[in-house]
Amino acid sequence: MQNHSALWRNPANHLCRTTPDQPVLYLSPRVLQDTALRFRRGFGGLVTYAVKANDRAEVLANLVAAGITTFDVASPAEMAAVRAACPQAVLHYNNPVRSVAEIAAGIEMGVASWSVDEAGELDKLADVPPEAEIAVRFALPVKGAAYDFGDKFGATPDQAVELLRRVTRLGHVPALCFHPGTQCEDAGAWDSYIREAARIAERAGVRIARLNVGGGFAANRTGAAPDLEVVFDAIHWAVRDAFGTDAPQLICEPGRAMVAESFTLAARIKALRAGGRTVFLNDGIYGRLTDLRDMGLTRRVDVVCPAGCLRSGHAVSRVIYGPTCDSLDRLPDGLELPDTSAAGDYVLFHGMGAYSVAMGTAFNGYGACDVVTVDLLSGHHATVS
Structure with missing residues (x-):
């Protein structure tokens, strides 16, 4: 190209x-940067970009110009693309299944946050520095998306409780994450996931530092643009209601809706x-x-x-x-x-x-x-x- x-x-x-x-x-760089600013102003937490949606160098450069400095990467190649666009970028490696070589590459690249959804995958992160964040990814049978990501990734709530306890015992920064599915147009999906996240943390006896509410934000496919602000409001209401005054910091990782x-x-x-x-x-x-x-x-x-x-x-x-x-x-x-x-x-x-x-x-x-x-x-x- x-x-x-x-x-x-x-x-x-x-x-x-x-x-x-x-x-x-x-x-249109103008449209891309305006979308990034809409997320940053409306979401109220840390906005990252899921590089898998479009890894073009000019896309990454314009997102950096719009203030996006944290990126959800799924492979060493995506890490390299992000580093080329922004050497100081923060990397979140949220593909929960990795080879030993991919983990080594992530450590070399200074990945700040990792996700896991299975005990064996957590074992493979033994060489990850203790100060790194490890987010336990869980899945629910929640509808509302074009297709469900839970069939491939995500622990059950019971499994997530045990994984979260293990992450804490290992000395890592504990977090939870989920993905409601691509092109999700039902704000209730986030509500269900957030309330389950609070139950998982309470059952595990762990105060999570951050909650990653995933991507899944819908893009405009019909001519009637989805109201992202409705989803943002639903997320914040659910967090306040489920976690109270001890709410974790929020992260989102839009890909489709961002670009x-x-x-x-x-x-x-x-x-x-x-x-x-x-x-x-x-x-x-x-x-x-x-x-x-x-x-x-x-x-x-x-x-x-x-x-x-x-x-x-x-x-x-x-x-x-x-x-x-x-x-x-x-x-x-x-x-x-x-x-x-x-x-x-x-x-x-x-x-x-x-x-x-x-x-x-x-x-x-x-x-x-x-x-x-x-x-x-x-x-x-x-x-x-």
């Missing part, structure tokens, strides 16, 4: 001037078939659109012509194929595009900052995708001068 240093006005302005024939991701809104993807229409009801794009599920396969279609789509003007007309439900030779390279059915759409037009998928870069492949030779910096992500009537 190539990073363009020029600052363009908006995606339409860039498209009409350059008419690219490969996918383009448009990044999604700052990117728009432009994919070009290569061909229309079956009277326009079947559309072939130059990007698909092996590229930047992988997340749509798992999360479902977004409703935040526009079509612009090569001159940069917004296509209007009656919305038609389409079958969308990507550019590869694999028939599985197909989005979930039903993406609506205007009936005026034509070959050579660009389909703009908004809110595509999360997992678009991170999960894209080069299958069949279609991996190329520029990242272009724009001031604004809105505006579809470009003026050429």
Whole structure:
């Protein structure tokens, strides 16, 4: 991928001037930094960034510029990416299953906080300095997210009680953490987890230093932006009610909700078939659109012509194929595009900052995708001068 240093006005302005024939991701540093500031002002605790959502160097640099200096990393490669962007960054290694070599790398990198969800994984952290924080990760059968993270990670509450006691006996800073699941739109999920965290700490007889309420904050996929402040208020109310005056410090680790809104993807229409009801794009599920396969279609789509003007007309439900030779390279059915759409037009998928870069492949030779910096992500009537 190539990073363009020029600052363009908006995606339409860039498209009409350059008419690219490969996918383009448009990044607005302004939107990214504003989102980071929204979290920092609204959450009221330590805001970290889950690097897995998008590890582009310019993303990390803009988050640092917005005051994010602590990062949730899941691998030594992510640690290195963060250190390149901010040598003084604080690292939280919250992938609870690690090899011996990965643990050694984390110790070398100075990881400040580790998570565990099983006794054997805690044993593997024997060489971690005693002053490091170890957060016990637990899981509950709580609904409200697009998909549940508890199937893979997370101790039961009973197991968490024993792990928390062991962490304290080993002399580490004790903490608890959880993740309500990706794209969680039910503030009640955090409420349930926080109240269980208080019960776990009380049963263990341990005062936890911090409570990590995870990521899972929802991004805008329908055009109606989730009210993050409602979730923030629910978190703080539950903490006050469950822990009283002896509440732990709070941490959150947004990934999707932090970065999604700052990117728009432009994919070009290569061909229309079956009277326009079947559309072939130059990007698909092996590229930047992988997340749509798992999360479902977004409703935040526009079509612009090569001159940069917004296509209007009656919305038609389409079958969308990507550019590869694999028939599985197909989005979930039903993406609506205007009936005026034509070959050579660009389909703009908004809110595509999360997992678009991170999960894209080069299958069949279609991996190329520029990242272009724009001031604004809105505006579809470009003026050429």
